[in-house]
Amino acid sequence: MPELTPAAKVAALRVLSDRVGAEYTAARREAEQAFKEMRTTLGVKSLDVLMPSGESAGSLSITGPKRTITWDEPALVDLVERVAPTELVEEIAPAALTDRDLLAVLKETRPDLIRRTVQPAHRKNLAELLSADGTLTDSTTGEIVKVADVKITPPTGSFTFAPGDRAEEAVLEAWHAGELAGVGSSLVPALEHDQPEPVTAASEAGPPPSDITPQKGDVS
Numbered sequence: 001m002p003e004l005t006p007a008a009k010v011a012a013l014r015v016l017s018d019r020v021g022a023e024y025t026a027a028r029r030e031a032e033q034a035f036k037e038m039r040t041t042l043g044v045k046s047l048d049v050l051m052p053s054g055e056s057a058g059s060l061s062i063t064g065p066k067r068t069i070t071w072d073e074p075a076l077v078d079l080v081e082r083v084a085p086t087e088l089v090e091e092i093a094p095a096a097l098t099d100r101d102l103l104a105v106l107k108e109t110r111p112d113l114i115r116r117t118v119q120p121a122h123r124k125n126l127a128e129l130l131s132a133d134g135t136l137t138d139s140t141t142g143e144i145v146k147v148a149d150v151k152i153t154p155p156t157g158s159f160t161f162a163p164g165d166r167a168e169e170a171v172l173e174a175w176h177a178g179e180l181a182g183v184g185s186s187l188v189p190a191l192e193h194d195q196p197e198p199v200t201a202a203s204e205a206g207p208p209p210s211d212i213t214p215q216k217g218d219v220s
Contacts, residue, residue: 016187023186035062036157049161051170052179058164066153069127069134073117076126076147080118083139087122090114 004012038044039062047060080087096106096113107114118126126147129136134148164170174180 019186020184023184032157032159034157035159036155038062039064039155039157049164051174053170053174053177055166055170055173056164057167057170058162060159060161063155063158063160065155068151068153069130070149070151071123072134072147072149075145076118076123077116079136079138079145079147080122080126081116082141084122087119088116089119090116 035044045062045064047062049057049060051057077088090107091114092106093113093115096110099106099110099113101109126136130148130150132150132152133146134150135144135146137143138145171180175183
């Protein structure tokens with residue numbers, strides 16, 4: 001058998017990698033549909049991935065619902081000014097970044113370029129207290145104040161997989177044992193197509209005598 005050159009090896013592995021990559025992408029899409037149902041209906045957050053032999057190949061985490069907060073800045077600043085004024089900071093509005101006024105007198109000369117905002121750490125703490133309808137309680141008055149819109153995006157089934165220490169050994173053992181039915185099936189057509197036709201004694205000897213019997217007009 002001719003020796004495989006480095007270039008041919010790279011080309012062959014790239015083609016096979018593309019085939020397996022496409023199969024892997026399709027498998028992930030199929031898995032996400034199942035995991036979406038498991039996360040939404042059963043509340044499953046993680047799985048121990050087991051091979052048919054029972055050996056663990058790693059762990060899988062299913063992404064939970066996504067919470068998106070759109071703050072009402074004026075309402076939030078007004079609330080924090082009453083309940084936690086030390087958590088407010090003044091910052092220069094982006095429009096002021098190209099202004100020629102001296103920063104030292106900016107507050108006096110261009111108050112419109114100064115805005116107040118809640119410190120990031122305190123904003124994060126408030127996000128934990130925020131109700132599903134985007135309200136917080138004013139601790140000074142007991143009033144319920146609307147300060148944000150909250151959107152909950154249901155689980156999509158997206159997930160992350162972390163291979164275990166023996167993942168490679170477990171998968172390869174299952175592969176060689178024929179326990180991974182369907183996995184890597186994208187390679188089968190290519191491998192079968194590339195197999196040379198078997199050479200038999202009859203084919204080496206040429207066609208059978210009946211196939212070379214001279215017909216009328218063929219005698220030289």
